[in-house]
Amino acid sequence: MITRTLKGFVKRLIKQPAKPSIRLARDVHQIDRRLVSRHAIKVCEVLQKAGYEAYVVGGAVRDLLIGIEPTDFDVATSATPEQVRPLFRRARIIGRRFRLVHVVFGSEVIETSTFRAPAEDGSPTDDHGRILRDNVFGTHEQDAARRDLTINALYYDPITEIVVDFHQGVKDLHDRQIRMIGDPETRYREDPVRMLRAVRFAVKLRADIEPATQAPIPKLAALIENVPAARVFDEMYKLLTCGHAMDCLKALRENGLHSGLLPLLDVVLEDPEGLHFIELALERTDKRVRTGKSVSPSFLYAALLWPQVNKRWQRRFQAGEHSIPALIAAADDVLNEQGETLAIQRRISSDMREIWFMQPRFERRIPKRIFALTEQPRFRAAVDFLQMRAASDEFDSVLAQWWMDLADAPISMRKEMIDALRDTQPSHSIKRRRRPRRRKPAATPTSD
Numbered sequence: 001m002i003t004r005t006l007k008g009f010v011k012r013l014i015k016q017p018a019k020p021s022i023r024l025a026r027d028v029h030q031i032d033r034r035l036v037s038r039h040a041i042k043v044c045e046v047l048q049k050a051g052y053e054a055y056v057v058g059g060a061v062r063d064l065l066i067g068i069e070p071t072d073f074d075v076a077t078s079a080t081p082e083q084v085r086p087l088f089r090r091a092r093i094i095g096r097r098f099r100l101v102h103v104v105f106g107s108e109v110i111e112t113s114t115f116r117a118p119a120e121d122g123s124p125t126d127d128h129g130r131i132l133r134d135n136v137f138g139t140h141e142q143d144a145a146r147r148d149l150t151i152n153a154l155y156y157d158p159i160t161e162i163v164v165d166f167h168q169g170v171k172d173l174h175d176r177q178i179r180m181i182g183d184p185e186t187r188y189r190e191d192p193v194r195m196l197r198a199v200r201f202a203v204k205l206r207a208d209i210e211p212a213t214q215a216p217i218p219k220l221a222a223l224i225e226n227v228p229a230a231r232v233f234d235e236m237y238k239l240l241t242c243g244h245a246m247d248c249l250k251a252l253r254e255n256g257l258h259s260g261l262l263p264l265l266d267v268v269l270e271d272p273e274g275l276h277f278i279e280l281a282l283e284r285t286d287k288r289v290r291t292g293k294s295v296s297p298s299f300l301y302a303a304l305l306w307p308q309v310n311k312r313w314q315r316r317f318q319a320g321e322h323s324i325p326a327l328i329a330a331a332d333d334v335l336n337e338q339g340e341t342l343a344i345q346r347r348i349s350s351d352m353r354e355i356w357f358m359q360p361r362f363e364r365r366i367p368k369r370i371f372a373l374t375e376q377p378r379f380r381a382a383v384d385f386l387q388m389r390a391a392s393d394e395f396d397s398v399l400a401q402w403w404m405d406l407a408d409a410p411i412s413m414r415k416e417m418i419d420a421l422r423d424t425q426p427s428h429s430i431k432r433r434r435r436p437r438r439r440k441p442a443a444t445p446t447s448d
């Protein structure tokens with residue numbers, strides 16, 4: 001028993017030799033403190049005053065080091081969630097498997113997590129090595145070792161302005177190298193989502209995945225299938241909204257990370273007919289991300305799945321089904337297929353449906369119905385969507401522009417536009433009184 005424990009200890013020691021941390025001063029790393037959220041600074045200050053270690057960590061430090069303004073800030077600390085919470089006015093402990101504290105300042109949330117230890121030998125895993133539980137608190141050094149990439153294991157102390165680096169992440173960032181911490185194959189087996197992350201950061205940072213980190217990916221790609229669908233959805237959403245969506249999808253394909261794993265990607269990358277539409281959708285998304293605008297997941301997924309929905313809709317319509325029921329059935333088919341691997345939350349899929357189902361209503365401008373249509377919550381998104389259909393020659397561009405003008409117009413102007421339409425379309429707008437039907441005489445002779 002003692003020998004086994006000793007063996008395990010020695011093995012761990014060999015596996016994780018104590019790393020000397022590199023500590024970089026401000027004149028070396030040159031992080032501009034003005035780009036750091038003052039709330040993240042506050043969280044670190046309060047924790048340090050209470051006697052704990054506290055750093056800004058992860059993506060924020062990586063981005064600060066290359067001069068990008070981070071989108072969100074995470075803090076890592078030696079304090080446990082129970083020690084963190086009472087130090088702030090608005091803080092709540094969240095997560096069951098992975099307990100951390102959300103410290104809330106108005107609309108900004110600083111995610112504050114306790115240093116964690118990497119998985120021990122003997123931690124519960126599935127048959128392929130995927131870790132099922134890893135919520136053991138650890139030291140600062142251990143916290144760095146359990147992170148995925150060297151460039152994501154950097155810590156910035158906003159008070160002393162020192163960057164702490166255990167895995168030469170600053171050098172890798174500088175050399176544009178994506179390197180997994182530890183043995184890459186083991187780390188991918190522990191959490192296959194790391195393969196998607198390696199690809200995403202390589203594209204986003206225009207970096208290379210270093211050979212040992214790259215090598216196991218094609219072989220292990222199929223392990224993504226074992227990851228809970230909600231996590232795959234989150235990671236895919238990050239990938240699609242990193243500002244380089246199409247390049248990321250191509251890189252996933254090159255690494256064998258798409259086929260069969262995510263039906264969405266099969267559909268997106270292997271259907272030449274729909275490709276133009278998808279490219280437009282992804283370009284639009286990239287542009288929004290790069291100009292700091294938000295991207296709604298429902299719009300994005302509605303666009304990515306549209307070529308499939310559209311194809312099936314047309315097929316059903318040509319087979320004689322009515323337009324609207326055919327569209328609803330097509331949408332159900334596609335969403336059900338996706339649902340098996342990609343957990344699209346119900347809230348998102350119902351917005352996607354609204355965007356899709358408004359499309360046939362743009363085909364005919366029926367004045368008395370237009371105003372109600374403009375009042376629908378997803379009207380603006382549906383009109384934006386229509387522009388992409390027009391740009392890929394699926395819809396008349398003049399008509400699409402009319403809807404865009406209407407969406408952009410203030411209410412009084414909308415009324416004018418609808419009235420103007422009424423004048424040019426008297427037959428649609430004037431309610432025709434139905435003439436009472438005369439019964440045909442039973443024995444009217446036919447005219448011929």
Ligand code: ATP
Binds near residue numbers: 060
């Ligand atoms: P961004 O938010 O810009 O997409 P990020 O690196 O901050 O990038 P997050 O998903 O916010 O990514 O994760 C925060 C940090 O948590 C990462 O920088 C990394 O240190 C760690 N991390 C995230 N996912 C994993 C993972 N699957 N395995 C190990 N560490 C991870």
Ligand code: MG
Binds near residue numbers: 058059060072074
């Ligand atoms: Mg982040």
